[in-house]
Amino acid sequence: MNNGSPVPLRTLAWEFNRISISSFGGGLSAWSRKVIVEDRGWLNDEEFLSALTICRVMPGANQINLAIYVGAKLRGPWGAFIAVFGLCCIPVLITLGLAVVYFKYHHEPSLQRVLQGMAAAATGMSLSMGFKTGGRYLHQPIALTLALAAFLASGVFHLPLLLVLSILVPLGALWGLRETEKGKTS
């Protein structure tokens, strides 16, 4: 994937910048997957998903952690720094700009309505990522059970993430072990 010529730092900065400015209201993971897995092939789906879980468990914003993961993998410490910089630079400026506007006019109802529509669509985008990455587990009962358990524990019962993972990850590893033994080729 990244042997021979290393990925230029400006490409890293540009792609993470593209991820961040294209994403509104929680669609970041879906955009990241599109750029990192589909467009650039920097990670495959399986590594992307496991990286995402590491990013969730560690302190810090998931997306910043993912930028560190990908940047470090492709170009070491500078790659990590540049990826985070690319991800955050423009959004920070935009957010500070919004702060100026907001603290001046914070009683505008039409603004609220626009944001409501966009938030609904952002939720749909988040779902689409689940469908795209999860489709292949539909015919694997154990994997499907693991996914369902994670959904219920975290989404419906609001259990703390660390607790959920400390139970499910060992079970997942057992399943992974069995799969690896079964088909050395897959």
Next chain:
Amino acid sequence: MTDEPANDHTLFRIITVFSTLSVLSIGGANTVIPEMHREVVSVHHWVTGSQFADCFAISQAAPGPSMLIVALLGYGAKGWLGGLLATIAMIVPAALLMYFITRVWQNAEESRWRIILQRGMAPITVGLVFASSYLIAHEADHSWKGVLITAAAAWILTATKVNPLIVMTIAGILGAVGWV
């Protein structure tokens, strides 16, 4: 929001408050929102409670990670410099930890335990993605129209190659004309 005479004390407090939150933010900024609210609103009075809620909504809608709410709060506390310092303080400590863990994990690329763990974690992550969609849906969809937009967006973005920005723009326009 404070009009106190310029003092470096506030800037110093911004750094200590947000860098502490950074290390605590396991699972992303949303897990420390209650603690952030306590520090920023109740302890330091940098913004009011309702301003905090608005800042949260803006950070959800704005591009970039939603933890950039700290830029808004820092700005509320101490203007541009406050916003910038809050952001840096929120990013750096957690980033250093993540970098360290990443190196350990990536050095194990060929190892068996990593391959097994990676395979086992993938379906769990899919479940967590659905869990957070479900939670956001609670916040975002207040009416059947909102649910409809969410469902339509999910279908379009799964089944077609339409650029998500187009979907977002249309949804924003629907909101603007009062359809949501």
